Amino acid sequence: MLKLIKEDIEVAIEKDPAARNFWEVVLLYPGVHALIGYRLAHVLWGLKLNFLARFISYFMRWLTGIEIHPAAVIGRRFFIDHGMGVVIGETSEVGDNVFIYHGVTLGGLSTKSGKRHPTIGDNVVIGAGAQVLGPTQVGSYTKIGSGSVVLQHVPEYSTVIGVPGRVVFSGVPPTQDGADGEESFPDPVAKAIECMLERLPKMEKEIRELRKNYEGEKQPKTDSVSLDDSPVIQEP
Numbered sequence: 001m002l003k004l005i006k007e008d009i010e011v012a013i014e015k016d017p018a019a020r021n022f023w024e025v026v027l028l029y030p031g032v033h034a035l036i037g038y039r040l041a042h043v044l045w046g047l048k049l050n051f052l053a054r055f056i057s058y059f060m061r062w063l064t065g066i067e068i069h070p071a072a073v074i075g076r077r078f079f080i081d082h083g084m085g086v087v088i089g090e091t092s093e094v095g096d097n098v099f100i101y102h103g104v105t106l107g108g109l110s111t112k113s114g115k116r117h118p119t120i121g122d123n124v125v126i127g128a129g130a131q132v133l134g135p136t137q138v139g140s141y142t143k144i145g146s147g148s149v150v151l152q153h154v155p156e157y158s159t160v161i162g163v164p165g166r167v168v169f170s171g172v173p174p175t176q177d178g179a180d181g182e183e184s185f186p187d188p189v190a191k192a193i194e195c196m197l198e199r200l201p202k203m204e205k206e207i208r209e210l211r212k213n214y215e216g217e218k219q220p221k222t223d224s225v226s227l228d229d230s231p232v233i234q235e236p
Contacts, residue, residue, distance in 0.1 A: 001039050004076060008035045011077040015099055031080030034066035041070035072106075074098075075122070082128075091115050095122035095140065103129040109151075110134070121156065 012032055013019045025032055037060030044053040053070035061067040065084040068074070072088050075096035080086055082102035088094070091114070092106040104126050108116035118132040121139050127146030132138060139156030150165040159169040 001043055005036055005039055007077050008032060008039075008079070011079045011097070015079050016081060029083075030064035030066060031083040031086075034060050034064045034068060034080060034083060034086075035074075035078060037063075038068040038070065038072075038074065041068075042072075042074075045070040072117075089117035091135075092117040093119040095120055095124065097123045098126075099124070100126040101128035101130075101146070105131045105133070107131065107133050108135075118150075 009022065009025050009032055012025045012029055013022065016025075016029075019025050019029075037056050041053040041056040041060075044050075044056070050070075057068060057070050066080060066086045068086075068088045069090040069092070071090045072092040072094070074088070074092075074094045075098065077097045078094060079099050080101075081099070085103040086100065087105045087107060089107050091108070094106075098120055106118050106120070110116045115135045117135065119135070119137045120126075120132070121137075121142065123141045124138055124144070125142075126132065126144045127148070129147045130144045130150070131148070132144065132150040134151060136150060136153055138144070138150065138154045139158060141157045142154050143159045144150060144154075144165065145159070145161035147163070148161050148165040149163045150160055152165075154160055154165075154167060155170055157171050158167045160167055162168075
């Protein structure tokens with residue numbers, strides 16, 4: 001357990017450029033405090049000391065604003081940045097080197113017992129406010145955009161955005177820094193504008209053709225009258 005806690009502190013220093021030294025992270029980072037409490041509570045849960053484990057979990061929630069069920073399984077080098085509002089449910093499984101931001105929920109969609117929370121692979125980044133719900137599986141090296149709601153399985157090396165979450169990139173090799181690279185999230189607004197600009201010339205051409213046809217239909221059609229066919233007026 002002490003080795004895991006040491007790694008959690010080290011990864012916080014690595015992932016957060018604002019972290020200046022070891023003691024600053026130990027004393028002032030709520031995400032690290034919540035993880036220390038979770039590691040202890042998880043050991044107690046394994047020893048069937050469920051009430052004591054839940055009490056520690058409750059105290060850490062009061063202290064940090066982060067709720068991690070002691071039965072959840074969390075791997076090595078786990079980092080919660082900022083932390084407030086994070087919820088990790090009882091049957092959640094989180095791999096190694098996972099990086100999540102504040103407001104993330106790994107929650108359930110059912111009140112039935114059994115597996116009802118997500119399984120997160122290794123080297124995953126989950127943006128602020130994202131919700132991963134139900135017994136979904138998120139593949140390794142996946143990036144989930146801020147505010148996304150993931151309800152279905154996500155393959156490895158994917159980028160997910162939107163509500164509901166949809167895969168916009170897949171099969172991309174991992175970056176050198178593993179879970180880093182959140183700057184590679186696509187901008188949905190920029191993507192929409194790009195699509196509109198691509199369609200604009202085609203729409204302008206269609207409008208010109210429609211206007212040409214409309215103006216052609218508006219011109220009055222005059223029949224030519226032959227003088228030979230005109231009636232002869234006879235004087236009385």
